[in-house]
Amino acid sequence: MPTRRAVTGRSREPRARFAEELRYLRAQRGESLRQLGERLGWDWSLFGKMESGETLGGPEVVEALDQHYGTPGLLLALWELAINDQTQFRERYRRYMELEAKATSLWHFAVSVLPGLVQTPGYAREVLAAGGLKGLELEQQVQARMSRRSLLEGDDAPPFRTILSEAVLRSPLRDAGEWRAQLEYVGEVLERGNVTVQVVPFRAGIHGLTGVATMLLRLPEGRTVAYTETGYRGELIEETVPVERLQLTYDAVRDLAMSPNESRKFVLRMLEEAPCDPST
Template sequence: MPARRVVTGRSQQPRKRFAEELRLLRNGRGESLRELAERLGWDASTLGKMESGTNLGGPEVVEALDTHYGTPGLLLALWEVAMGDNSQFKEQYRRYMDLEAEALSLWHYGVSILPGVLQTAEYAREVLTLGGLKGSDLEQQVEARTGRRKLLEG
């Protein structure tokens, strides 16, 4: 079967595509991040991080963006796909995470560090900081680890 042809030229990675669509919609309206933030009542830095793909935001801000742009449910659907995207993790962890997402139970033995799926944001930040991560890389990994906790809540 031949490879699927890319028609739009936009990213095929869910996280990047979500960020790209947010930028395109805002630029299409000719709005600055500051103007958008004022209209929606959200912080401009949060919206900027979402457009750069550093942070995906939460469902509330995505729903507000859907309403603002007149794309009912489209951005929320892209956000849900982006939340499940594990491309920001090293290849060696992706298979494990796919299995973890499908598992009905999980057994883990550890003597010093909690597994990522059980880590709170504060715990993950401390562990990752000790490992040398800083700045946006640190925040991206903290968000990714705490996002895995949703498996336990599901």
């Protein structure tokens, strides 16, 4: 097994430590990323992303790396610490919120739920509750999400484009009345001059953002940052190259979407088909 090193102050953050260990072990072997990919059977770019901290990869690839480097269980243990590190997630999300508040334009892609900027209280409450929140914490998060909606209101509101997977509009809330209210609110938002909504139909098939909710923020100084989110974690990306790659992928997905006018008709059709609240 390779000689173990002391944990320095720089590598105490689990995600950074994991990436550092991957870089160190490969350097000790004298392998290139391409050679590593060929020997383990994964695309070499995945290992590059793992070593840069852009992604953590999955348990299967980490176990394969443990076997390859002769470090049984070490990398998997570091991976588990990184994947479960919520402190760094909260810090990154807090920074994302600061950047979102000052963005000059926003581009969003939704995989399965509507973006927080256009959610109603009822919709936000059900989505957040499904994620495990309850009681006072749930209500605080609902209120915090509602306060974000003001970002898209007023004469100086930034341009906002959201591309919705068709699945977003075909996944109703359990409460029929709340679901109808949410669709009505989306219809209202559609009428704002600074908001553009497009829908990617099921027939578009698999694409570059399948499974990854994405927000791209254009900042006052001219640079763009991105925030991606899967069902397990969110990631703030500020490095130029991966952000540009995401922007190109986003543009390709936009080409697959219905036009804004067609999308508006689709949303209104969903509203017409939505069941009425039996209590009204």
